[in-house]
Amino acid sequence: MKKIEAIIQPFKLDEVKEAMKGIGIDGMTISEVRGHGRQKGHKEVYRGQEYNVDLLPKVKLEMVVPSSRFEEVLKTLSAAARTGKIGDGKIFVYDVAEAIRIRNDDRGESAL
């Protein structure tokens, strides 16, 4: 099993969710986050005052998928989240040692 953690543009969330649903991935955790990578933020001017917008709003998706499917999931995810511009975000992949469904103690991929 692999855990996929993706930081994406907020306005791409619906598209990504739809794409994931399209390949049968329904379960994911979504959080509203702030951050910056190479897209360093920018300055906004409001009434002559400068506002530093150094932490940009992003959405973090987390999901755990069977190893057999994760390449497909990655491909779908990055295609759906891409605009081609700076700030599109990043995807990180981790190995998952175990998954347990608390309700009935199912283990492994059947708990996903």
Add this chain to the structure above:
Amino acid sequence: MENRPFSDRLASIRRDFLATGDAATALAVRTAQVDGLVLEAAAELLLPTAPAGLAVLAVGGYGRRQLFPYSDVDLLLLFDSEKLALASKDAIAGFLRHLWDSGLRVSHSVRTPAECIEVHDGNIELNISLLDQRCLTGDRALYAGLAEKLPRFIHGNRGPLVRNLAQLARARHAKYAGTFYHLEPNVKEAPGGLRDHQLVCWLDQLHGARDGPAPELEAAFRFLGRLRCYLHFQSGRDNNALSFDAQDGIAELWRAGDAAQWMREYYRHARVVYRAAIRALDSSEAQISSLFAQFRDWRSRVSNADFVVHRERIHFRAPQGLDVEPELALSLFEFVARHGIRLSLEAEQRIESRIAALRAHFAEPRPLWPALNTILSLPHAPLAVRAMHETGVLAAIFPEMERIECLVIRDFYHRYTVDEHTLVTMQNLRNLPAGYSELLAEVKQPSVVMFALLFHDVGKGVPGEGPVDASVRLARDAIARIRMPSADRETALFLIRKHLELSQVMQSRDLFDPRTIRDVAHQMETVERLKALTLVTYADISAVNPEVMTPWRAEQLWQLYLAVYNELTRELETERIEAIPSGPPERVAFLEGFPTRYLRTHTEQEIDEHMALEEKRRARKSPHGAAVDVRRLEAAWQLTLVAEDRPFLFASVAGTLSSFGMNILKAEAFANRRGLVLDTFTFDDPLRTLELNPTEADRLRVTTERVLAGKTDVRELLRNRPKPSLPSRKARIPARVSFDSEAGHTATLVEIVAEDRPGLLYDLASAISSNGGNIEVVLIDTQAHKAIDVFYVTAEGKKLGPEKRTILAAALEKACVGA
């Protein structure tokens, strides 16, 4: 499986209840069953250890014989001494274990009579539970002693008991946002639930009231009791949440028709209970507080010719006045909106009894807007509108509101019925965080924003029509009836029509894409509308449920507001600074005639730096002299120059930068009336030339100065520039040139979207200059391979005529493709 016998007994209650829906019998039978179990266990396990000096009391709901199927069984073990209680510890443990094993959830306390008749500030539940006690078994004399002292204790400590109880109730109401209009309410704890019904009974008891609860309150209790019984049986535990599934189940079981329709009955009952609870709380608190009495007297000074404030409630001076003058109702709500004081029960009843006449009166088109405008502008407008809604006056004026009364629209995020959501949006507008609250202060007519909020969702009550379209249609009718002036009408309809626009943009569009911002700006048209719509959006989103407006989302909305605000104020680009209010004369002379945007976009420190640059230029005393500064920013470089205006100036600098292999990201040009030009170019150094060769930055500065002084030819420099690498044909962006003569007062706006390439800005600027155009202001933005360049151009001091525009368009299109 020791508790099986008990669950069997519950099963028979369940069967009977589901068949008849008779909760009173179910509660009575269950109470009797539990009594039997407790008596049996006590006789066997408890009383042999303490034949005297111990009584077993039922308290709380169990004490009232209103034990719901899976509710806790509250017992009080009354010992005449602590010593005996300690000695009976093992027996108590055995007794309780047996009850637990029988399937009861027992909640017990061990007390002496003395402990029962003292105020427990930290455990008010103990004091309150004793209001509903009854003796089950044990030492009757011991119990009689307590029963005799209790009334005196309650009488003597009414103040602290009421205060504690009220505090508990207010905190519980706050937890549910003080409303009973929840889509999935908790029938016990939520406002208007069973707990509130009990609260009314307790407060009556504390005040020694003899006449029992009003019949409508009893009807509500029967209704809610039935619901709670159903929920317990349905989930097999103490579950009081009336979820959507449970609503469907009940509607089906009792053939109550459509669940949403049936829920309206729930809200009617909850409303009766909640209003009774609030009234009981208010009057109890008023009775016990002397400080409150002082405040009350002070408040009574706000009374006027029509209304009098007594005990923190508004009364009509002459109730029959309403029969002669129906619009007295509006004056009443204006009074509420002004002073934030609620209506008295009598005033409410008076209005409710005259509601048919009010309806008939307001059904005729009348110029009501001035009165409504006043109500909606006052500080306590949300309270007034809520009172209007509760008394039926709102629906009398706007029958459109009936469509959303207690209307349930099921979705995952919404927590309230549509009418409650609407009222909450209005409350939110008066309770804004920093930033947003300043916006509200700047909005010229907050009453129009309030009106838009009132109508924004009425269309949800119209089946088969788009909700937004229906809202606009209904609002238009209402507006015509109340004769709102046309300017306000247009704003109100605009806000209703667009109320979802900004949240949709936040959700699905890139807020950092200039196109997004331009689109939104185009739709807003004015800063005033943008401000109003931002407020509507904030109030609407936050009223979905209390958690949905996270700081993250509030920040996103603010970002969007800022970007669109800046886009809209660009229209003022060509407005000039005419008078500087203060400052040293050289500063005034320097600033005079710059576009006002210059002040808006530069800090004091930057202005000082620019003035220093101008000092430097003047010191050179050469006719075409210029002063140039090159510096590194955090993620880019910046070149600033001050020079005397002349044709090709902007193009020359753009060309010089290109010849150094720099990629221009942003450029701004400002010219003042005395012909002084201040340009800034923000650029990227893709090959890190300036960073790795410190002398290069200096060479760039000197070269730019030489170009500006006419000592170096920029075309010569460009001949040596590195060949650009263009992206593949597929990724190319088609060039687009458009003109807008309305955007600026004195200049024509030329917007060019094209494939970015080194030297593009130079070519565009040259095309403008060689066609006799004068560049007043430039705003350049680059997004990946796309360049969005906006020039404010004049020819001979005027906007471009149609002929000039045609010639220039052709030249610019050619420049875009580098031909």
